[in-house]
Amino acid sequence: MRPTLSTLTVFTLSCAFCLAGASTLRNPFLGCEENAFPPNKSNAVPQYTISLDLVPEDRWTQLITDKKEQMVALVGHVRNLTRMVLGDRVFQIVIDHLEELSSTLPSPYREEMVGISQVSGLPVSEVTLYNIFYEVFTFCTSIIVQDSTGRLYHGRNLDFGLFLGWNPKEHTWQVAELLKPMVVQLEWRRGGELLYQSVSYAGYVGVLTAVKKDKFTFSLDERFSLDGGFMGLLEWVLLKDHKQKWIAFITREVMEQADSYEAAKYTLSHTRLLAPVYFILGGAQRGQGSIITRWRDNFRVDDLGSKVSGSSSWFLVETNYDLWNSPPFYDDRRSPAVRCLNEAGQGNASLSLLYNVLSTRPVMNKLTTYTSLMQVNEGHLEAWLRFCDDPCWPW
Structure with missing residues (x-):
């Protein structure tokens, strides 16, 4: 999914902020947000339809026509950053x-x-580089909650752009800000019927956040590993190992082909992957919630009620770290989320609770591009752009 950042690397970069005197960027946990919901309607993302009946070359025409200027600006920025880091020859x-x-x-x-x-x-x-970057530099928070009747709700923040250009004047990540105009909500249709809905960035052909009505909800979070995506990428290019699955493509296949929570869970657990990842899956029945921790060849499943940090009888919280280990001090979004859920209690489990928790700093931070909420029985999906005013963590 991303080049592995060592603890030392992230610690050094964290200290760089401290040494620069960026005190406005360093706020501790300030308490649980209780009044963020309902979100501002002006921040709702635009909706488009992707027709799978069209030939593949034509499926994205209208969307990319509308977002061409923003996409060219974003890719140009990523290209320049990549060239600056690697040098012209490399x-x-x-x-x-x-x-x-x-x-x-x-x-x-x-x-x-x-x-x-x-x-x-x-x-x-x-265009390929643009798609690969989402599998390389993504941070996220995903939460599933179950109310006392067994009804499930699924929410997520998608954070993107860490170390990809900091604007010290505006206190923003440049790539995160360029991405926000690219966020779209998609209806995927075949034969005129709605198959599923997703939230993504215009021009990204994979699925990051999605709901299939009466079947399951889905999100993915990045997972750091020594056996990371670059290893799989090298095997794909140099060893011609094309049996492994790209994250973006396996998620599309699951949304289009899986007809139940259990079927989706099996495929996401057992398919050989190009990169490690966390799959967060919610079903349509009581108790159907799981975090699937993936190595490229192996997996571990933690369901609702698992005896690990980030799980209880009624909620699951995944950021970007294994549930059986404590998150690092420099990026602990899990603990505030768990604390806010416990303070609210299962009696308040709802979309509004999810939005408030996902709006709590540092669960929401300068990298957060959008927040989405899903409810499987209604096939409900909404997404909003996010703007984290100071005081707000850089990540």
Whole structure:
């Protein structure tokens, strides 16, 4: 999913903020947010339809036509950052490998990226880079709660852009701000019927957050591992190992093909992956909530009621760290979320509680691009852009 950041690296970068005197960026837990819900309607994200009846090259035409200017600006920024970090020579080698990589991606995703390239005017290699970056630099928080009647609610923050350009004047991450105009809510249809809904970024062909009515809800969070996505990427390109699944593509397949919570759970647990990840899955019946911790070849499932931190009889909380270990001091979003859920109690389990918890600093932070809420029985999905005013953690 991302190049592994060692504890020392993150600690050093954290201290850099401290030494720079950025006191306004360093606020402790200030208490649970109780009045964030309902969100401001002006921050609701726009909705589009993706028709799977169209040929893959044409599925994203309207969306990319509307978002072309923003997509070109974002990809240009990412390209410049990558070139600056790697240097011109190494950057060109990466781009050349992306040309090769894009030609080996499975259908229909390869053809969809070609269509996005044609509409946006960006080379296919850069459209591929754009998609890969979501699997490399994503932080997240996902929460499932169950009320006393067994009704399940699923919410998530998607945080993106860590170390990808800090604006010291505005106290914002540049990539996170460029991404916000790209957030869209999608209806995926086939034969005129609604298959599922998702929230994503325009031009990203995978699924990060989604609901399939009366079946299951889904989100994914990044997982750090020495056996990270770069290892799988190298195996894909150099060893031609194309049997492993890309995260973005397996999530699409699950949303389009799985017809039950158990079927989705099995596929997400047993499929060999290109990169480690956390899959957060909620069902339509009492007790159907799980965090699937994935290595590339192995898995562990923690269900509602598991005896691990971040789990209780009525909620699950996943950020970006294994539930059986304590989160690191420099990025503990789990503890505030758990504390706020416990203070509220199961009697208040609802979409409004989820939104308030996801609005609590540092669960919400400068990296947070959107918050989404889902309810499986109603097929409910909503998403809003987020703006974390100071005092607010950088991440």
